[in-house]
Amino acid sequence: MSSRSGKFVLRIPADMHESLSAMARSKKLSLNQLCVSLLADGLKAKVQDPEPAFFEDLRALSLQLKKHFGPTLCGTALFGSYATGDATSASDIDLLIVLNRGTPIERSLYKWWDDNVIWYEGATLNPHFVNIPDDAERAGGLWLEVATAGRILYESGSALTDLFKKIKELIDEGRVRRYTSNGHSYWIWR
Structure with missing residues (x-):
């Protein structure tokens, strides 16, 4: 060799x-x-800021998810580099798919995704299936990141908007704080 x-x-x-x-x-x-x-x-070059059509395509995908998941889908949100405008040619598209508390997060969800969801013009759509937390004070780091730098694409009712608002209030009050180590962020609750 x-x-x-x-x-x-x-x-x-x-x-x-x-x-x-x-x-x-x-x-x-x-x-x-x-x-x-x-x-x-x-x-590492940044990709151009996504066109409005990009967000419309993701909203259309969200409606397809709503059709598949029905009332168990609470909403979808874009997060990561595409949401913050820091995407590079190597970036994937991170999509938070929020299901109600009673829906188990199982491998079958990702299998369904792999079998049914299309790719978006050369960038991988990376699904993150999650259950909506009981309350903002029990939200983990992923929720904190999405609340501060994500974009809601679809929601049923106002559960995501309300949760993100409460998370931002907790951050403003100093109850949770973001730190960075070696380029990676983490959150500490006080």
Whole structure:
């Protein structure tokens, strides 16, 4: 079994080579260092802000979910990088699918999703099936993140709006606080 060297040859037009070489010199980098940096930045490049049609498509998907789950569906919310505007070309679309308290969260929900839900233009739709919590003070970190940086796409009644409002009040009162460690956030209840 051979190991990869990490080296490869890239054939580019001479004028592009000259431009890259000049850019590398101006930044006091080797041509290799510059190319690695540009490639890394390109892989992390933000996608353009989603068009309104993107949100309409997700709302339409929410209505399909309502048709399938009926009254057990409390609502759906977009969260993660697409909701905050920080999506990159490698981002997936995180969708919170909120079911009523009596609905068990089982593998069969994810199996149904895999068998029935389409992908969205090259980005994976990543479902997160959850039950709505009894009250805001029992909400876990996922709920806190979605309440502060998510977007409700659909709700039956006002359960999600009310829950998110209460969570934000608890945060404002200092009863729960967000911390970040190594780029990952976590919440501490006081």
